[in-house]
Amino acid sequence: xxxxxxxxxxxxxxxxxxxxxxxxxxxxxxxxxxxxxxxxxxxxxxxxxxxxxxxxxxxxxxxxxxxxxxxxxxxxxxxxxxxxxxxxxxxxxxxxxxxxxxxxxxxxxxxxxxxxxxxxxxxxxxxxxxxxxxxxxxxxxxxxxxxxxxxxxxxxxxxxxxxxxxxxxxxxxxxxxxxxxxxxxxxxxxxxxxxxxxxxxxxxxxxxxxxxxxxxxxxxxxxxxxxxxxxxxxxxxxxxxxxxxxxxxxxxxxxxxxxxxxxxxxxxxxxxxxxxxxxxxxxxxxxxxxxxxxxxxxxxxxxxxxxxxxxxxxxxxxxxxxxxxxxxxxxxxxxxxxxxxxxxxxxxxxxx
Amino acid sequence: xxxxxxxxxxxxxxxxxxxxxxxxxxxxxxxxxxxxxxxxxxxxxxxxxxxxxxxxxxxxxxxxxxxxxxxxxxxxxxxxxxxxxxxxxxxxxxxxxxxxxxxxxxxxxxxxxxxxxxxxxxxxxxxxxxx
Numbered sequence: 153x154x155x156x157x158x159x160x161x162x163x164x165x166x167x168x169x170x171x172x173x174x175x176x177x178x179x180x181x182x183x184x185x186x187x188x189x190x191x192x193x194x195x196x197x198x199x200x201x202x203x204x205x206x207x208x209x210x211x212x213x214x215x216x217x218x219x220x221x222x223x224x225x226x227x228x229x230x231x232x233x234x235x236x237x238x239x240x241x242x243x244x245x246x247x248x249x250x251x252x253x254x255x256x257x258x259x260x261x262x263x264x265x266x267x268x269x270x271x272x273x274x275x276x277x278x279x280x281x282x283x284x285x286x287x288x289x290x291x292x293x294x295x296x297x298x299x300x301x302x303x304x305x306x307x308x309x310x311x312x313x314x315x316x317x318x319x320x321x322x323x324x325x326x327x328x329x330x331x332x333x334x335x336x337x338x339x340x341x342x343x344x345x346x347x348x349x350x351x352x353x354x355x356x357x358x359x360x361x362x363x364x365x366x367x368x369x370x371x372x373x374x375x376x377x378x379x380x381x382x383x384x385x386x387x388x389x390x391x392x393x394x395x396x397x398x399x400x401x402x403x404x405x406x407x408x409x410x411x412x413x414x415x416x417x418x419x420x421x422x423x424x425x426x427x428x429x430x431x432x433x434x435x436x437x438x439x440x441x442x443x444x445x446x447x448x449x450x451x452x453x454x455x456x457x458x459x460x461x462x463x464x465x466x467x468x469x470x471x472x473x474x475x476x477x478x479x480x481x482x483x484x485x486x487x488x489x490x491x492x493x494x495x496x497x498x499x500x501x502x503x504x
Numbered sequence: 505x506x507x508x509x510x511x512x513x514x515x516x517x518x519x520x521x522x523x524x525x526x527x528x529x530x531x532x533x534x535x536x537x538x539x540x541x542x543x544x545x546x547x548x549x550x551x552x553x554x555x556x557x558x559x560x561x562x563x564x565x566x567x568x569x570x571x572x573x574x575x576x577x578x579x580x581x582x583x584x585x586x587x588x589x590x591x592x593x594x595x596x597x598x599x600x601x602x603x604x605x606x607x608x609x610x611x612x613x614x615x616x617x618x619x620x621x622x623x624x625x626x627x628x629x630x631x632x633x634x635x
Contacts, residue, residue: 185571186544189544189545190544190545190569190570190571191545191547191570372544372570372571376570437548437550437592438548438550439547439548439568439573441573456570456571457547457548457568457570459570464548486566486573488550
């Protein structure tokens with residue numbers, strides 16, 4: 153398959169090709185979907201440690217004495233809970249309570265924040281904040297200057313020789329001679345970190361991480377890992393037309409402050425959502441896929457095979473009465489009715 | 505590790521990357537190494553029912569990897585007499601042994617003349633090279 157010439161490359165593109173990765177277009181980037189295979193890579197992250205090149209993600213810097221004011225009015229979570237060195241999951245919302253993007257906000261210093269946004273939303277999130285800039289706040293897209301490696305798995309931190317640290321904290325350090333910001337965040341449900349470095353250091357950092365026995369993993373495993381732990385994917389499970397309460401992300405919305413769409417979210421919370429994003433496991437042999445209808449008016453938004461459960465799993469919106477754990481769902485799998493059961497999130501949880 | 509690329513000489517090939525091994529009045533059907541490699545590790549096989557009819561050039565079932573679904577195109581017409589339960593239970597068998605334990609269904613051949621229109625291994629290899 154020929155790739156359009158306009159796809160962007162991360163600083164690690166040549167490394168991926170050398171390693172024999174299967175490259176695919178994703179959100180305007182040519183990215184590795186797998187190296188050895190989705191399932192072995194998935195298992196490596198659950199059992200040991202894997203590394204993902206996520207340099208396609210966007211890094212927006214917001215600075216100035218009124219940076220907090222700008223962000224507190226645009227983001228759903230309570231930014232005031234962050235001290236410098238701490239991070240939180242939060243949502244950029246629109247006036248309808250919809251989700252422009254979901255992201256991690258890092259408080260770098262008293263008046264300085266870093267937002268790590270989805271690759272597909274980098275331009276829209278930047279434009280959204282830039283339009284809302286107020287005197288004393290400055291929004292800058294620093295994405296092209298940085299590379300981001302997610303090192304995930306129960307042995308990730310140990311393999312990198314890093315001290316243990318609380319989730320959603322970060323620190324600057326040197327890893328095998330490369331200056332990195334080590335963020336205790338991730339998208340796999342495992343312990344681990346995300347390493348932010350300058351683009352020109354990306355290859356050295358990647359090589360150092362692999363040298364420490366971490367398995368290179370592609371976007372295929374990233375998707376099955378996040379789905380097993382029910383982390384939503386923007387563009388699939390959440391988006392500008394879905395609200396946080398229905399998506400089960402009310403915990404990331406501080407409704408006692410004013411931000412865009414908060415009135416809508418307060419109303420939905422008070423009245424109860426008409427539909428909810430649920431997780432389900434297939435009872436019949438079948439693999440659910442996004443867009444498949446769920447009997448009763450629902451729809452699958454994410455679906456795949458769970459390497460840990462060995463069965464089809466997914467998430468989707470269903471009318472609220474069908475959202476209770478244990479409810480049987482019938483999914484239309486290309487014309488064949490297949491049974492699934494609603495389960496509590498996350499679908500997969502590490503034993504012990 | 506997955507086995508090396510191969511296209512046995514005793515099989516007939518359909519351009520949609522399916523193979524048939526004709527055994528008297530019956531034939532065994534499967535997908536080629538190329539198809540299995542392109543899909544990646546298979547995680548689901550949706551077989552036809554025993555007793556149903558398959559038609560040359562048309563879909564008789566599906567296989568899925570984590571990322572993709574693929575129709576199974578019948579290289580020959582006939583009636584399904586057996587489904588490989590080993591592949592239903594462990595679809596990755598196809599990746600491990602596409603022409604042996606990874607066969608998919610056995611049919612009673614309906615139109616014996618159809619086999620002549622299929623590709624031999626050399627012609628199928630040529631097709632892959634031209635793609």
